[in-house]
Amino acid sequence: xxxxxxxxxxxxxxxxxxxxxxxxxxxxxxxxxxxxxxxxxxxxxxxxxxxxxxxxxxxxxxxxxxxxxxxxxxxxxxxxxxxxxxxxxxxxxxxxxxxxxxxxxxxxxxxxxxxxxxxxxxxxxxxxxxxxxxxxxxxxxxxxxxxxxxxxxxxxxxxxxxxxxxxxxxxxxxxxxxxxxxxxxxxxxxxxxxxxxxxxxxxxxxxxxxxxxxxxxxxxxxxxxxxxxxxxxxxxxxxxxxxxxxxxxxxxxxxxxxxxxxxxxxxxxxxxxxxxxxxxxxxxxxxxxxxxxxxxxxxxxxxxxxxxxxxxxxxxxxxxxxxxxxxxxxxxxxxxxxxxxxxxxxxxxxxxxxxxxxxxxxxxxxxxxxxxxxxxxxxxxxxxxxxxxxxxxxxxxxxxxxxxxxxxxxxxxxxxxxxxxxxxxxxxxxxxxxxxxxx
Numbered sequence: 001x002x003x004x005x006x007x008x009x010x011x012x013x014x015x016x017x018x019x020x021x022x023x024x025x026x027x028x029x030x031x032x033x034x035x036x037x038x039x040x041x042x043x044x045x046x047x048x049x050x051x052x053x054x055x056x057x058x059x060x061x062x063x064x065x066x067x068x069x070x071x072x073x074x075x076x077x078x079x080x081x082x083x084x085x086x087x088x089x090x091x092x093x094x095x096x097x098x099x100x101x102x103x104x105x106x107x108x109x110x111x112x113x114x115x116x117x118x119x120x121x122x123x124x125x126x127x128x129x130x131x132x133x134x135x136x137x138x139x140x141x142x143x144x145x146x147x148x149x150x151x152x153x154x155x156x157x158x159x160x161x162x163x164x165x166x167x168x169x170x171x172x173x174x175x176x177x178x179x180x181x182x183x184x185x186x187x188x189x190x191x192x193x194x195x196x197x198x199x200x201x202x203x204x205x206x207x208x209x210x211x212x213x214x215x216x217x218x219x220x221x222x223x224x225x226x227x228x229x230x231x232x233x234x235x236x237x238x239x240x241x242x243x244x245x246x247x248x249x250x251x252x253x254x255x256x257x258x259x260x261x262x263x264x265x266x267x268x269x270x271x272x273x274x275x276x277x278x279x280x281x282x283x284x285x286x287x288x289x290x291x292x293x294x295x296x297x298x299x300x301x302x303x304x305x306x307x308x309x310x311x312x313x314x315x316x317x318x319x320x321x322x323x324x325x326x327x328x329x330x331x332x333x334x335x336x337x338x339x340x341x342x343x344x345x346x347x348x349x350x351x352x353x354x355x356x357x358x359x360x361x362x363x364x365x366x367x368x369x370x371x372x373x374x375x376x377x378x379x380x381x382x383x384x385x386x387x388x389x390x391x392x393x394x395x396x397x398x399x400x401x402x403x404x405x406x407x408x409x410x411x412x413x414x415x416x417x418x419x420x421x422x423x424x425x426x427x428x429x430x431x432x433x434x435x436x437x438x439x
Contacts, residue, residue, distance in 0.1 A: 215336065
């Protein structure tokens with residue numbers, strides 16, 4: 001199983017995903033009229049505008065989507081990207097964010113255009129625009145299944161595993177105890193529906209982000225003198241050919257690019273088709289305006305949060321930490337504690353817990369929506385919720401390379417399928433965009 005996943009991730013998805021993200025994202029960037037960089041004031045005015053309408057506000061839907069993206073991917077994902085792809089992975093991770101913005105914008109616009117009002121609640125996502133605009137019956141079902149698998153892997157097991165690892169290290173807590181406790185809390189959170197989940201994430205995400213950002217900025221300011229050498233190292237390693245692997249169609253893709261883009265997509269989920277499920281709940285009428293929140297989501301997640309983690313890790317990287325063979329949560333905890341003392345470790349543990357909790361309940365919500373799409377019978381969503389919470393307990397007991405390989409495989413497949421759909425439907429997105437700016 002491990003060898004099969006490694007083959008696909010290394011030789012098929014590895015070369016294909018960076019090409020798809022950069023080529024399709026860059027082309028859509030131009031096709032939309034470059035408004036992302038030419039009219040940033042419009043985007044800012046929309047996301048800062050007060051919303052007083054009934055229903056779930058765009059801010060709450062954005063925080064719900066960010067609950068999924070702001071998590072272990074920003075912390076452990078960045079760490080594994082640097083460990084596996086070197087410092088140059090940070091460059092490709094950041095660059096992929098700007099290619100990902102038009103993809104995220106496009107999928108949110110499509111989700112808003114095709115959403116349905118069922119029993120007074122909006123429901124939408126990739127499954128809906130695949131069915132309504134592409135007229136496909138099979139593809140939405142396949143995608144919904146992949147999304148459910150994604151909820152159990154990157155949305156559940158990866159997150160809980162990071163939490164239990166950090167709690168075990170700092171508090172000597174038994175993983176099974178932490179897993180069981182979180183399982184109960186998560187069940188109480190997601191079993192009450194969208195309003196409960198969005199209400200929790202709209203308060204939790206700003207708090208967790210503020211805590212983590214302040215700690216990271218403190219370390220960056222203290223080590224400001226090293227910033228130049230770290231940035232130079234990132235650029236130098238980004239174009240290193242020493243770790244190149246075979247490409248497709250004449251392209252040579254370095255490990256730095258492969259891991260940087262893969263972890264970037266895992267973090268911001270642009271093009272993967274998950275976030276539109278949350279954005280479709282918004283009380284906004286304009287698909288384009290809700291799409292602006294998708295752009296903000298990618299910027300906050302990858303350009304800001306991922307780079308905060310990366311810079312702190314690379315400060316210690318330049319001082320020989322690579323020889324210690326640390327990766328994942330161990331590398332993060334070592335790097336932050338090195339510059340901010342033991343208190344940093346506790347802050348990281350708390351931040352990981354808050355982010356992971358928010359991610360798990362959001363991904364649990366995504367999975368429920370996909371189960372509902374496949375069957376509207378309440379019994380199925382109830383069974384899913386129970387299994388999802390039981391997986392939290394299981395997640396506290398496992399770890400290993402196989403998990404990350406499965407995660408990369410699943411999210412890469414989702415992203416490739418959905419990104420091609422966005423490209424096919426790009427004229428629909430452009431019409432909506434042109435009509436909005438023409439007003």
